[in-house]
Amino acid sequence: MGSLHLDVAVPTRSYELRLALDVAAETVALVGPSGAGKTTALDAVAGLARPRAGRISCEDDVWFDRERRVDWRPEQRSVGYVFQEYALFPHLSVERNVTFAGGRADGLLERLRIAHLARAKPPALSGGERQRVALARALARSPRVLLLDEPLAALDPHTRTGVRVELHDLLRELRLPTLLVTHDFEDAAALADRVGVLVEGRLRQLGTPGDLLAAPSDPFVASFAGANLLAGEATSGPNELTEVRLALGGTIYSADDARGPVTVSIFPWDVTLEEQVTQESAMNHLPGEIVSLVPVGNRVRVRLDRLTAEVTGASVERLALRPGGRVVATFKATQTRLL
Numbered sequence: 001m002g003s004l005h006l007d008v009a010v011p012t013r014s015y016e017l018r019l020a021l022d023v024a025a026e027t028v029a030l031v032g033p034s035g036a037g038k039t040t041a042l043d044a045v046a047g048l049a050r051p052r053a054g055r056i057s058c059e060d061d062v063w064f065d066r067e068r069r070v071d072w073r074p075e076q077r078s079v080g081y082v083f084q085e086y087a088l089f090p091h092l093s094v095e096r097n098v099t100f101a102g103g104r105a106d107g108l109l110e111r112l113r114i115a116h117l118a119r120a121k122p123p124a125l126s127g128g129e130r131q132r133v134a135l136a137r138a139l140a141r142s143p144r145v146l147l148l149d150e151p152l153a154a155l156d157p158h159t160r161t162g163v164r165v166e167l168h169d170l171l172r173e174l175r176l177p178t179l180l181v182t183h184d185f186e187d188a189a190a191l192a193d194r195v196g197v198l199v200e201g202r203l204r205q206l207g208t209p210g211d212l213l214a215a216p217s218d219p220f221v222a223s224f225a226g227a228n229l230l231a232g233e234a235t236s237g238p239n240e241l242t243e244v245r246l247a248l249g250g251t252i253y254s255a256d257d258a259r260g261p262v263t264v265s266i267f268p269w270d271v272t273l274e275e276q277v278t279q280e281s282a283m284n285h286l287p288g289e290i291v292s293l294v295p296v297g298n299r300v301r302v303r304l305d306r307l308t309a310e311v312t313g314a315s316v317e318r319l320a321l322r323p324g325g326r327v328v329a330t331f332k333a334t335q336t337r338l339l
Contacts, residue, residue: 002144004177008054008064010044012037016052017044017201023145027171027178028206029192031185031224037201038181039084042147045179046081047074058144058177075101077145080138080176084150086130088122094133095119103140112136112170127155128163135170146171146178152187161297164190185225189213197221213267219339222265227337228307230264234338241283241333248306252284254336263339270335271309273302273319273327282332290325304329 007020017037021028030038043049045056047063050071056064063072088097095118098105109115112132122130131151138146151167152160168191171178182188188195189209196206197220205217216222219229230246234254237243241253244264252264277285288304293316295301300316302309309329319327 002059002177004045004056004058004145004179006041006045006054006056008044008051008056010037010040010049010051010054012040012201015201017041019198019201019203021196021203021206023177023179025175025177026193027180027191029180029182029188029195030198031182031188031195032198033183035200036198038183038198039149041198042081042149042179042181045077045145046079046147047072047077078141078143079145079147080141080143081147082131082134082138082149082151084153086122086134086154088130088133088137090122093119093121094125097122097133098136098140100137101141103137104142105136105140108136108139126159128159131155131163135167139174143176146174146176148178148180150182151180152182152184167191197224216265216337216339219263219265222263222337222339225267227265227267228271230266230307232262232264234258234260234262242338244336244338250286252286252336253333254338255334256336256338258338265337265339266307266331266335268301268308268310269299271307271311271329271331273309273311273315273321274330275319275327277328277330281328282330284331284333284336286329287326288329290321290323290327292323293321302327 004023010017017040019041030041032038040049044051053066062070063077064070094114095105109118114132152164155163180192195209195212197204205221212221212225216225223229232244232246234242234244237253242256242258244252286306288306291303291305293300293302299310300313302311307329
C-alpha cells in the first residue's frame with residue numbers, strides 16, 4: 001500500500017515532458033507512441049533522469065524537490081524497476097540476479113514459479129521465464145513503488161497472452177503504486193486500473209480503460225484505443241440524429257450532437273459485416289472491399305478499404321470472407337461517436 005506523487009518537467013532531446021500524476025495502490029499505464037516521454041517518466045521517478053522543475057514524493061518522503069534542492073539518489077528511493085529488455089546479468093544465476101544489490105529471494109522464486117531455475121543462467125531461459133526473474137529482482141528489496149517498462153514487449157504473441165494474465169494477477173495481489181509503460185493499448189487495458197495517453201510529453205487523457213473507449217477526448221486517443229476514424233461534415237438529421245456526410249463519400253448517422261467538421265469514431269468490434277443490407281440491419285452501411293483478414297485471439301480482424309471490423313470466425317466462414325471480396329460494413333448510430 002502507499003502512494004506516489006509526481007509533478008515534474010523533464011527535458012528530453014525533442015521536447016519537455018510535463019506530467020502531473022498521483023498513483024495510489026493501483027496500476028497506472030502510460031501509453032503512447034515511441035518518443036512520447038513514457039520511459040522518461042519512469043526514469044524521473046527512479047532518479048535516473050533529473051527534472052528541470054517539480055516534485056516527486058512517496059507518501060511522506062520527498063524524493064525530489066527542485067525548489068528545496070532535494071534529490072535522493074536512485075539507491076535511496078524504494079523503487080523496483082523492470083527494464084524493457086529485463087537487463088539481467090547473463091553470467092549470474094537466476095538466484096544471484098534476484099539477490100543482486102542486497103535483495104532477498106525469500107519466497108519470491110516460489111511465488112513466481114521459477115524456484116526450479118535458481119541455478120540456471122538467463123541465456124538458457126525462455127522470454128516468460130526471464131520476465132519472471134526480472135520481476136523477482138524488482139520485488140526483492142520490498143519496494144514501495146514498482147516501475148514496468150514495456151514488460152511484455154520482448155515476448156512472442158503466444159507467451160505474451162499467458163504472461164499478461166499472470167502479471168495482472170500479481171499486480172492485483174501486490175497493490176503497490178505501479179507505473180507501467182507500453183505502446184500497446186490492449187496490454188494497458190488488461191493490466192491497468194487507469195490509463196494515461198501520453199503524446200509529445202503531454203497527457204492527452206487519463207481514465208479507466210472503459211472511459212477511454214466510451215469517451216475518447218480527441219481523435220488521437222480514439223485511434224490509439226483502436227477506433228476507426230472517418231472525416232466528415234455534420235448536420236441535423238432525422239429523428240434527432242446527426243447526419244454526417246463523409247469526406248470519402250456516403251452518409252452515416254450518429255446519436256451524438258454536433259455540427260460542422262467532425263471525426264467519426266467507430267470501434268472494430270461494433271462493426272458487423274453482411275453480404276447486403278437487410279431489414280434487420282443497423283442504420284449505418286458502408287460497402288467496401290476486403291483488404292486482409294488477421295486472426296486476433298478468438299476473433300478475426302477484417303480490414304476493408306475504409307475501415308476495420310472485428311468478427312467471429314463463424315462469421316468469416318458463413319460469409320466466405322476473403323481478400324478482394326465485397327461486403328457491407330454495418331454499425332449502429334449509438335455506436336458512432338463524433339469527435
